[in-house]
Amino acid sequence: MYGTVDAGTSPTDDPTQTVRDAPSPGHRRRPPGRGGKVLKWTAIGLAITLALGGIGGFVAYKYFWNNIKPIDEIPDPPGKPRPAKLNNAMNILLMGTDSRAGANTRYGREDGERSDTTILLHLSAGGQRAVAISFPRDSMVQVPDCQVGKKTVPGGFRMINSAFAYGGATCTVQTVEALTKIRVDHYLKVDFTGFKNIVDALGGVEICAPYPFTDRDSKLTITKSGRQKINGEQALGWVRVRHIGDGTDIGRIQRQQQFLSSVIKKATSQGVLTNPLKLTKFVNAATKSLSADRGFSGGTIIDLAGKLKGLNLAQIEFKTIPWRYALPAERKAHKDWNGRVFWLPQAEDLFTALRQDNKVPAPADTPKPAATTATRPIPASKIKVRLYNGTLTSGLAGRAVTTLAAKKYQASLGSTTTYAGGTLPRTLLRFGPGAKAAAAQVAALLPGTRPKGDPKLAPGTVYLYLGADFTAFSGLTTPLPKSAGDFTAKEDICKTG
Numbered sequence: 448m449y450g451t452v453d454a455g456t457s458p459t460d461d462p463t464q465t466v467r468d469a470p471s472p473g474h475r476r477r478p479p480g481r482g483g484k485v486l487k488w489t490a491i492g493l494a495i496t497l498a499l500g501g502i503g504g505f506v507a508y509k510y511f512w513n514n515i516k517p518i519d520e521i522p523d524p525p526g527k528p529r530p531a532k533l534n535n536a537m538n539i540l541l542m543g544t545d546s547r548a549g550a551n552t553r554y555g556r557e558d559g560e561r562s563d564t565t566i567l568l569h570l571s572a573g574g575q576r577a578v579a580i581s582f583p584r585d586s587m588v589q590v591p592d593c594q595v596g597k598k599t600v601p602g603g604f605r606m607i608n609s610a611f612a613y614g615g616a617t618c619t620v621q622t623v624e625a626l627t628k629i630r631v632d633h634y635l636k637v638d639f640t641g642f643k644n645i646v647d648a649l650g651g652v653e654i655c656a657p658y659p660f661t662d663r664d665s666k667l668t669i670t671k672s673g674r675q676k677i678n679g680e681q682a683l684g685w686v687r688v689r690h691i692g693d694g695t696d697i698g699r700i701q702r703q704q705q706f707l708s709s710v711i712k713k714a715t716s717q718g719v720l721t722n723p724l725k726l727t728k729f730v731n732a733a734t735k736s737l738s739a740d741r742g743f744s745g746g747t748i749i750d751l752a753g754k755l756k757g758l759n760l761a762q763i764e765f766k767t768i769p770w771r772y773a774l775p776a777e778r779k780a781h782k783d784w785n786g787r788v789f790w791l792p793q794a795e796d797l798f799t800a801l802r803q804d805n806k807v808p809a810p811a812d813t814p815k816p817a818a819t820t821a822t823r824p825i826p827a828s829k830i831k832v833r834l835y836n837g838t839l840t841s842g843l844a845g846r847a848v849t850t851l852a853a854k855k856y857q858a859s860l861g862s863t864t865t866y867a868g869g870t871l872p873r874t875l876l877r878f879g880p881g882a883k884a885a886a887a888q889v890a891a892l893l894p895g896t897r898p899k900g901d902p903k904l905a906p907g908t909v910y911l912y913l914g915a916d917f918t919a920f921s922g923l924t925t926p927l928p929k930s931a932g933d934f935t936a937k938e939d940i941c942k943t944g
Contacts, residue, residue: 512745514734520741521620530630533918535572536804540620540634569801581700581767584608585788591625593618627798636738643679648728651676653709654685655941662688674941704765705940760937769793799846803919827854830885831908833861837871838915854923871914879904892920
């Protein structure tokens with residue numbers, strides 16, 4: 448069974464106002480003050496994944512791989528095709544859970560297993576970067592109907608962590624894929640008692656405290672401000688503490704991102720890599736803390752190490768989904784939306800950039816675009832393209848316009864309404880008189896799409912009708928959008944946030 452949807456604390460007009468927990472099936476609401484703070488063990492899962500993959504000699508420790516506990520495979524929901532895998536990038540969904548069973552009982556009573564903030568770790572195909580995207584647990588999203596075994600778990604518009612509460616890891620994967628259109632290759636769950644052993648195996652990890660404090664809920668006392676080393680027991684409190692800074696879940700995400708940055712630095716430092724005893728302790732503790740889908744094997748870790756080989760700390764980026772809090776009018780209409788988080792349109796720009804990680808290879812049997820009649824390529828600034836959305840995916844044409852415009856094309860929306868009722872199965876490419884060469888160049892961005900002339904269309908203009916098969920332009924990568932709070936693992940933890 449899974450547990451409660453822990454809403455935690457988020458600001459409305461008052462940053463200290465508490466958002467009530469949402470009940471989950473089969474579990475009673477927890478009484479106030481009894482272990483109501485969820486731990487963000489997802490953060491350490493990210494550090495473990497990056498650190499293990501980055502350790503060049505890890506293959507020698509392959510006998511530790513059996514420590515990783517296997518759980519369910521990622522299913523293919525019937526009638527709901529998963530997003531296509533467009534390239535050789537690897538996407539790992541990291542989920543922190545806080546079951547209080549077994550060795551974890553000392554940290555609170557057992558009330559089911561609940562999900563915390565989820566992180567999508569994107570590892571680029573060529574090893575150029577690793578991007579960790581945090582999904583705030585208070586995010587209001589459309590959770591899809593989830594196929595969990597032989598049962599269908601009904602979806603709805605609600606908090607993202609309800610996907611785990613009602614359908615476990617399987618439903619969380621299906622929800623993230625539905626929201627981002629990014630295929631999840633693997634998922635990992637992290638146990639928080641193993642987390643303490645990991646930090647101790649590293650000999651402690653640095654944090655940067657804003658000021659001295661004592662937090663009763665997290666059982667943590669910090670006696671001084673600034674940079675300092677903490678042990679595993681203190682780290683358990685640090686990643687769960689909420690009542691410092693602005694007291695918000697978003698603020699805690701930023702502190703945890705900084706903390707896992709420190710873990711990565713320490714785990715990949717020469718002091719660990721060149722010390723066989725420390726390295727063995729770390730790998731043993733790290734693998735014992737993880738559960739993974741059955742497809743996550745020793746071969747996966749070797750592949751992971753290959754993608755991270757040569758990656759430096761400046762290429763490990765931490766991001767949070769672009770977001771806003773519920774507006775006053777929304778809170779007035781929905782009393783339970785106080786402190787709820789809503790994603791901004793820029794979130795789709797982030798997902799698009801990750802989907803376009805590298806050039807999408809054309810299938811072997813794809814017809815080559817018609818040869819251009821021009822002796823030289825036409826400058827993109829001379830090519831006029833009008834785009835239409837032939838799907839029910841909101842904003843698809845607008846985002847395509849943004850991508851083309853960033854590459855200097857004269858791109859614009861042909862219509863603000865849906866083309867063909869949103870039922871266009873395949874992308875169509877048409878052109879008016881005098882635009883044959885321009886259309887051929889646009890066709891090169893869409894493998895398998897053949898341009899066709901139409902004398903009734905505007906001269907010198909290319910018309911692009913996006914169908915259900917459209918995911919991205921081949922060869923046109925979109926840079927990751929910048930947002931507040933972004934930082935890399937190389938940065939000073941006392942200067943980020």
